[in-house]
Amino acid sequence: MPRNKESNQKVKDERKEQILSVALMLFATKGLAATRITDISAKTDISQGLIYHYFSSKEEIFVSLIRSAMNKMNEAARNLERLPIPAKEKIILAATELLKGIVKNESTSQYYFLITQAALSDAIPLEAKEIIKSQNDVKYEIITRIFQEGQKDGVVKDHDAREMTTFFFTTINGLALNKAIYGKKFKMPDKNIFLNMFLK
Amino acid sequence: MPRNKESNQKVKDERKEQILSVALMLFATKGLAATRITDISAKTDISQGLIYHYFSSKEEIFVSLIRSAMNKMNEAARNLERLPIPAKEKIILAATELLKGIVKNESTSQYYFLITQAALSDAIPLEAKEIIKSQNDVKYEIITRIFQEGQKDGVVKDHDAREMTTFFFTTINGLALNKAIYGKKFKMPDKNIFLNMFLK
DNA sequence: TTTTGCATTGAATAAATGTTCAACCAATAA
DNA sequence: TTATTGGTTGAACATTTATTCAATGCAAAA
Numbered sequence: 001m002p003r004n005k006e007s008n009q010k011v012k013d014e015r016k017e018q019i020l021s022v023a024l025m026l027f028a029t030k031g032l033a034a035t036r037i038t039d040i041s042a043k044t045d046i047s048q049g050l051i052y053h054y055f056s057s058k059e060e061i062f063v064s065l066i067r068s069a070m071n072k073m074n075e076a077a078r079n080l081e082r083l084p085i086p087a088k089e090k091i092i093l094a095a096t097e098l099l100k101g102i103v104k105n106e107s108t109s110q111y112y113f114l115i116t117q118a119a120l121s122d123a124i125p126l127e128a129k130e131i132i133k134s135q136n137d138v139k140y141e142i143i144t145r146i147f148q149e150g151q152k153d154g155v156v157k158d159h160d161a162r163e164m165t166t167f168f169f170t171t172i173n174g175l176a177l178n179k180a181i182y183g184k185k186f187k188m189p190d191k192n193i194f195l196n197m198f199l200k
Numbered sequence: 201m202p203r204n205k206e207s208n209q210k211v212k213d214e215r216k217e218q219i220l221s222v223a224l225m226l227f228a229t230k231g232l233a234a235t236r237i238t239d240i241s242a243k244t245d246i247s248q249g250l251i252y253h254y255f256s257s258k259e260e261i262f263v264s265l266i267r268s269a270m271n272k273m274n275e276a277a278r279n280l281e282r283l284p285i286p287a288k289e290k291i292i293l294a295a296t297e298l299l300k301g302i303v304k305n306e307s308t309s310q311y312y313f314l315i316t317q318a319a320l321s322d323a324i325p326l327e328a329k330e331i332i333k334s335q336n337d338v339k340y341e342i343i344t345r346i347f348q349e350g351q352k353d354g355v356v357k358d359h360d361a362r363e364m365t366t367f368f369f370t371t372i373n374g375l376a377l378n379k380a381i382y383g384k385k386f387k388m389p390d391k392n393i394f395l396n397m398f399l400k
Numbered sequence: 401t402t403t404t405g406c407a408t409t410g411a412a413t414a415a416a417t418g419t420t421c422a423a424c425c426a427a428t429a430a
Numbered sequence: 431t432t433a434t435t436g437g438t439t440g441a442a443c444a445t446t447t448a449t450t451c452a453a454t455g456c457a458a459a460a
């Protein structure tokens with residue numbers, strides 16, 4: 001008999017994790033098409049063959065990353081909405097955490113680029129585009145609701161809530177891409193400038 | 201003797217223009233690596249061979265597009281600075297024109313994506329990266345100066361001018377990408393929300 | 401120690417794609 | 431009409447790269 005089930009599963013999970021983590025970095029810095037399986041193989045020290053033991057194709061790796069990116073973002077948005085604090089606090093918290101995430105956690109900016117790439121590019125698996133299409137609105141709707149709540153409280157500006165949401169996410173997205181471009185050189189600007197768009 | 205010089209030059213310019221225009225669209229929607237010479241060939245109805253008569257490689261086409269994108273943007277920024285109007289008006293004008301450009305002229309959003317791609321990706325000709333490195337700051341510095349002038353006039357908020365500039369361009373960039381993703385479905389939000397970040 | 405099941409390897413395969421090049425054609429001057 | 435120049439073609443070539451697969455290694459059970 002070979003290794004026991006759990007131990008095998010552990011190895012499998014670790015390998016998958018390694019592959020996904022390196023692939024995220026590569027897809028974000030080179031793009032899907034320009035990332036070679038050999039690149040992933042070299043950076044993970046996992047043979048090409050083994051990568052195909054865990055994922056059926058390069059595209060499946062990409063789709064898997066998109067799926068987890070969307071899940072993480074939506075999960076965070078849902079948690080935010082549930083918090084027992086006023087709308088204004090939620091908005092400040094969201095801005096603070098998102099900007100912090102961009103500065104600290106490299107994978108945050110990388111996820112943003114991955115999603116931008118997937119949404120934008122024709123050369124991306126259909127499945128990835130569908131995941132985004134069906135899930136992207138979730139966080140938009142949540143933030144829009146929070147803005148509307150804040151307007152009732154009289155603390156959020158009286159612009160169209162959905163339009164403010166567009167600015168909210170496009171700006172965050174723009175910052176994340178800027179961070180991805182400039183790396184450590186990027187200096188995050190003061191979040192209060194950003195909050196001026198929304199808060200009275 | 202063949203066609204005369206001018207007539208030939210005209211044909212050449214037209215062909216180059218065709219190639220560049222189609223390549224811009226393809227690079228912006230698929231990325232450099234995923235765009236095939238055959239794609240450009242098919243969409244322009246120009247044979248593959250002829251493309252190599254005008255450009256020495258796929259990458260040269262890309263570099264050429266990056267160069268003209270940077271030139272256009274910097275030129276616009278320089279013209280803005282020269283206008284004989286108060287700083288506040290310049291800021292409003294810049295925002296108005298940039299947003300209008302994103303909504304109307306498809307190539308504007310496409311240029312933004314091209315530059316983001318080039319700045320971000322490792323799989324991009326070095327020359328393109330160097331053009332961006334050396335030229336990207338130009339427009340940042342111009343807008344920063346205009347913000348500072350506006351602060352002297354007492355019409356621009358007292359945040360760090362350079363940080364406001366970061367928000368200015370990251371937001372524009374984010375909007376342009378959003379437009380590129382959603383195309384005609386994209387609804388441009390009210391520019392006054394945006395201007396709240398900067399104007400008193 | 402031997403067997404077994406599964407992870408793992410990397411060379412082989414097949415397909416795709418950037419680039420080249422010899423031949424072709426079209427317009428004009430002679 | 432003919433010769434010439436230079437735009438134009440597309441098949442051929444060389445290279446790259448995703449994917450497969452037969453063989454190997456290894457940990458645990460018998």
